[in-house]
Amino acid sequence: MALGGAVRAGSIAGIVTIYLALVGLVERFDELNLIGTEVTFARLALIAAPLVVGLALARTRVVGGESSTPSVREATISGAIAGATAGVVVAIAVVFADAFGIERIGSVFQNADAGLLAFLTFDQPAAVAAVIHVVIAAAAGAAAGAYRRSPAAIRKPVGAAVATTLALGFLQRIVPISLDQLNVERDWLYSKRTGGLTWIGAIVVAAVAAALSVAKARGGGRLRDRLRAPSVLGDDDRSELFGRAIPWRALAFGVGFLLVLTVPYIVGSVVSEVLGTVMVFALLGLGLNIVVGYAGLLDLGYVFFFAVGAYATALLTGATLNTFTGSAEPVIGASLNFYLAIPIVVAIAAGAGLMIGAPVLRLRGDYLALVTLGLGEVVTVLIASPWLVPLVGGPNGMRNVPDAAIAGFGFRDPQHFFYLALAFLLLAVFISRRLISSRIGRAWTAMREDEQIADAMGVATTRYKLLAFAMGGAIGSLGGALFAVKIGSLTPASFQVIVSIQVLGLVILGGIGSLPGVIVGSLVLVGLPGLLREFEEYRFLAYGAALVAVMILRPQGLVPNVRRSRELQDEEQMQDAWARQKSEEEFEEPPVEPTGGELRA
């Protein structure tokens, strides 16, 4: 057990804790009660870094081909050492802040105030507080280390209990409302006074979660195997959805689909609203996935298509300009039915994609990224500029985008909007799946792997890049159209460069090239921040951290696309995988170097 490693990791954890405190993620959330008044977000934040370090130190390490797994005892000790170190670092900071004067620090760091110091000293003298910090952090680190190395029979139920309880604690704004809508008595679970879970509720939830986890381990496996439905969104399909005659699958799929249809009425209006946004972003993600995931072109200006889709829809369906005095007609406009306007919007977006794609698509990857970023910015600047006020309303934007009602069934209501978005999403998923498993998809894959060689094998690469760009743009414009219908008014603020980054982020987090990944990615990156409004300010901080962390720790994303994930591995790992594969099979030839040429390009 490397003592130095634990101390080093612990110091980093301590610095991270101080960072969290200064950036405002600790004391400002002391009032956010998760369970009772004892477990608050702030207290959790205080031990989060030691916990993570404790978990990390207990991992199985591979050194020189030998893997070594620490024992429970080793994991506990190293976790405790790391935690204690973290505690010492924080303690030093607290003592320093106390001696130096927190106001003086506060004149620079906006979150460093008397309240933060009081929280960090637990209303005790600084020296006592210092000891408490060390003890708590050491305990957290030790617990985390012990947890990770404990036998599965203990680990899984404990993990399930803790995770479920905390998740319900975080969702205190959402779950109670949904329960109310379903007329479920909930005062035993959520306290009206603290806002969070009651202790009784927490214990019940934890017990149920643990029990379910045990039950699953005992015998649920078999049932699950039988019910394992084909993933609706799975993308590496060779078989048609209903092609194989396994009734279980079709049945499970049907039941699942019916369940999905009832979602808006189960979760309630507030969550449906958030879900609507998630689905708009998922649609954007599906579009960008074609460009980035299938064709391998990094497009940082995807907001372009979102804006084109939204504004084109608004103009074609008869929205008006926002002015100080009320509203005015735009210089160009029509009042088409939404469903008549959609094909035109898509055509405009695809056409725009072709026009801007034609000159720039020959550029190398990173240059292309910057040029597209620039083009996205041009749109942002243009729609906000005084020059285009008569067309798109400039900074004031447009309003009165008509609803896309069908036979009187309007979609502006968040619970209704869900169905419109679902239809669009399914269409986009269908198109994506069909494309990737066709001759076109094969050309894209080949091009992504090695552009020059694809060309030399007959793939007209420029044409296929343009096709991906236009296709991605078309789907992105659908996202824009949906967005316009959803909120009914448009301002340039909704079309900033950050949208491009968000969409890229969810595609990457979910797993580049993976359709289920896009859905999961948008649920995590758009859904969670939508549900946890308290953290609105910190959402982009988390985005940035997530992008970096995912690329370093798990480049294949949460729900990886098998092939794409291999492409993102280090060359070295690929060679390892290749060597392993070789040793497993009998080959008549002597091993030689794999090409790995694509990775160097």
Next chain:
Amino acid sequence: MSDAGHLLEVRNVRKQFGGVAALNGLDLHVDVGEIVSVIGPNGAGKSTMFNVITGLSEPDGGDVLFKGESIVGLLPHQIVRIGIARTFQNVKLFPNMTILENAMVGQHTRSRTGLVGAIVRPPSVRREEEKIRERARLALRFFGTRLAGFREEQSAFVLSYANRRRLEMARAIATEPTLLCLDEPTAGMNPRETLEMRDNIVRMREELGLTVIVIEHDMRVVKGVSDRVVALDYGRKIAEGSYDEVANDERVIEAYLGTKAVG
């Protein structure tokens, strides 16, 4: 095709890289059904010649005629379409695609499914997809069972070196070419594999009716497959003829062994 002309004719092609002339007035022709070997020391311009023929680099001067028409300025994928396929000296596969998919990419120019077809997938498209798969399999089976069966679904990167070369050739065959350009097909292979490859090259003509240009260093292969041998040095042709003629040509020996200092 013009009856009198050659299948491929390289006329006085020049290509400079910086100040170095890789091709310096190269002349070469290949007739239908021939297997022509190109030999020459490293840096003689052999691979550059392939790059010029297949559109990967544009010549500075001269002309390349295929079936009597100039193909200079055509893009690589257009060259594949008119019937010239190639392999690379350092094998270039799509490592993360399966073996079958690699070969199916070769069929790209021989199929036509477009955007709408791919999305709607009418019966005609399904049939074409089936045809692509079948022809790709056929190309893989040229190498017997080495690339067939369970292997089809494996990623190309798991293949052994020799099988990678074979797959690359299968992919080229799958483009249904008239003329196949093989760049050092036996490099890095052991003697047994080399002999097998020699037989395969001959079979390409006998069974598939291909015309082949092969860049090769292994003289046993050159001897075994060639109707005609062309030797290059410093970017131009220094000898041409049957294997025996070229192998005994003084300039060729000199090119390989180096010039003796003259008094």
Next chain:
Amino acid sequence: MASAEPARVGDVQLSRFETLPWRRIILVFLAVTITVVVALGAYQTLTLDAGEGGLSTSAWRDFTVLGIAQGSILAMIALGYSLVYGILRMINFAHGEVFMAGAFGSFFFANAYAQSGFLNDNVVVAMLIVTVVAIAISAGTAMLLERVAYRPLRNAPRLVPLITAVGASLFLQNTFRGFFGPQPRGFPKPTVLEGRLDLLGVPVAKTQVLVFVVAVVAMIALELFVSRTKTGRAMRAVAEDREIASLMGIDVDRVIVITFAIGGVLAGIAGVLFSLTFEQVQFTMGFRPGIAAFTAAVLGGIGSIGGAALGGFVIGLLQAIGPALFLTGFGIPSPFSLRDAFVFIVLVLVLVFRPGGLLGSGEAEKV
């Protein structure tokens, strides 16, 4: 398969449509259109009377001076992009944030000194300390960035570090927002730097003179460092071929860290100069100058010091003069709001027409 079916080779003919050099046609068309629009816009603007929105000679002169000052700052940021690109062949997308970090860090010192009166009593010492702080923070940020976000990914495919760079950029921006708040802060300016100097009959703001002088000195120092010192030689070697350099006994990791640090030093100085010029700092201030500077680096020829400097001045001038000159003539209201769109269009054009930059060979690198 020829054996399975009769070969159908010999009858494939490419249509005329396919053999046209499309790219060249599009490029020529683009070039002609742009030239016409630019010339027409400039002509119309210059023939406008003062009453119709035409601009006086002195206004153009002020624009030019402003452009040169902005250009000096952009050039210094551009060098950061250029150096890193030269060595790692990657765009350090978060470099704009490195610049922001320095500016922000220096703000607190400048502000404290302004309140205590030290800033005006002892302006040289105070400004030196402020600059050193900015340099330390920017260089520290750049080095941290390299260590955390880029080093673990050095062998990954090219797009991966680019994505982490985007993430790091977002993270840094929002960290500064969380630490110091979202509102813009007024950057104090020493009274010595108020007012204008008369240079050969042209009145120039003192800050602009300072900006220009400091930037030129810094760039000369950098050029000397890279061409004369041992470390500079090592940097050039690594830029040439990383593997060979490491075989020659050069500590590549160290060279890369130093490169990031130098980029950070220049960005820190640029941060102070920028704050003095615009008298304001905010957590979003890095983004647009960052892009403009990157454009400058590409325009001049990325990887070259002289190129970054040249590109900086060109972009600075273009930003200052371009909108007024080319757009006013078309009657477009408040052309300066389109300033950044202008930069991006230039970026696109440069990459399309001269990917090697103005000083580069004009040949694209392997696409």
